[in-house]
Amino acid sequence: MNYKGVIFDLDGVICFTDKYHYQAWKKMADDIGVYFDEKINNRLRGVSRMASLDIILERSEKLYTQVEKDILADQKNELYKKLLHQMTPADLSDEVKSTMDELKNRGCRLALGSSSKNAKLILERLGLGEYFDAVSDGTNITHSKPNPEVFLKAAEFLDLDPKDCLVVEDAIAGIDAALAGGFHSAGIGEAAVHEKVDYSLHTFADLLSI
Ligand code: B16
Ligand code: MG
Numbered sequence: 001m002n003y004k005g006v007i008f009d010l011d012g013v014i015c016f017t018d019k020y021h022y023q024a025w026k027k028m029a030d031d032i033g034v035y036f037d038e039k040i041n042n043r044l045r046g047v048s049r050m051a052s053l054d055i056i057l058e059r060s061e062k063l064y065t066q067v068e069k070d071i072l073a074d075q076k077n078e079l080y081k082k083l084l085h086q087m088t089p090a091d092l093s094d095e096v097k098s099t100m101d102e103l104k105n106r107g108c109r110l111a112l113g114s115s116s117k118n119a120k121l122i123l124e125r126l127g128l129g130e131y132f133d134a135v136s137d138g139t140n141i142t143h144s145k146p147n148p149e150v151f152l153k154a155a156e157f158l159d160l161d162p163k164d165c166l167v168v169e170d171a172i173a174g175i176d177a178a179l180a181g182g183f184h185s186a187g188i189g190e191a192a193v194h195e196k197v198d199y200s201l202h203t204f205a206d207l208l209s210i
Pocket of ligand 2: 009010011012013045046169170171174
C-alpha cells in the first residue's frame with residue numbers, strides 16, 4: 001500500500017446500516033401513504049438525509065413545505081436512532097477489523113468519510129469510538145457526495161494531501177466524490193464496477209493487496 005492515508009465510507013463499507021435506514025424510511029413512507037421499496041432504497045446509498053427524503057417524495061402527489069419535510073426527516077431519524085441501538089460490536093466483521101488493524105500496522109493513517117450525521121453513534125455501537133485517526137461526517141459538511149467535501153475534510157484532518165489518500169466506497173456517488181477531490185479510490189459492491197474506480201475489491205481484505 002503506497003498510500004499514507006485510507007479514508008473509509010461507513011454504511012456499506014465498514015458496517016451495514018442500510019437495513020435500519022430502510023425500516024425507518026419505510027415506516028415514514030407508509031405513514032404518509034407513499035410507495036417505497038428496496039429498489040428505491042438502493043438509490044439512497046451515500047445520499048444525505050434530506051436528499052434521500054426528496055427521492056422518496058418523488059412518488060408523492062402532495063407537495064411538502066420545508067417545515068413539513070424537516071418534521072418527516074426528524075421522525076425518520078428518531079426511529080433510525082432507536083434501531084441503531086440494536087447494533088453491537090458483533091456487527092463489526094472480523095475481516096473488516098483485522099484488515100484495518102493490518103493497515104495501521106503498516107503505518108497507514110485511517111479516517112472515516114461518511115455522509116451520516118449519526119456516524120459517531122454508529123462507531124460507538126461498533127466499539128470503534130476512538131479507533132480512527134480522524135472522523136469526517138455529515139456534521140462537518142454542507143455538501144453531500146458526489147461533492148468531495150467530506151473526503152477533503154478527512155484528508156485535512158489527517159494533515160495529508162488527497163493524492164496520498166485512498167478512498168474506500170460502496171456508492172457510485174462516493175467514487176464520483178473521490179474523483180472530484182483528486183483521490184484514488186477503491187470500490188466495493190456496486191462501486192466496484194464504476195468505470196473510473198482505481199481498484200475493484202471483491203472482499204474488504206483485498207485492500208491488503210493494493
Ligand atoms: P444520516 P455513508 C450514508 O452513509 C447512508 O449511506 C445514506 O443512506 C444516508 O442517507 C446518509 O448516510 C445520511 O445518514 O441520516 O444518518 O445522517 O454511506 O456515507 O456512510
Ligand atoms: Mg456507503
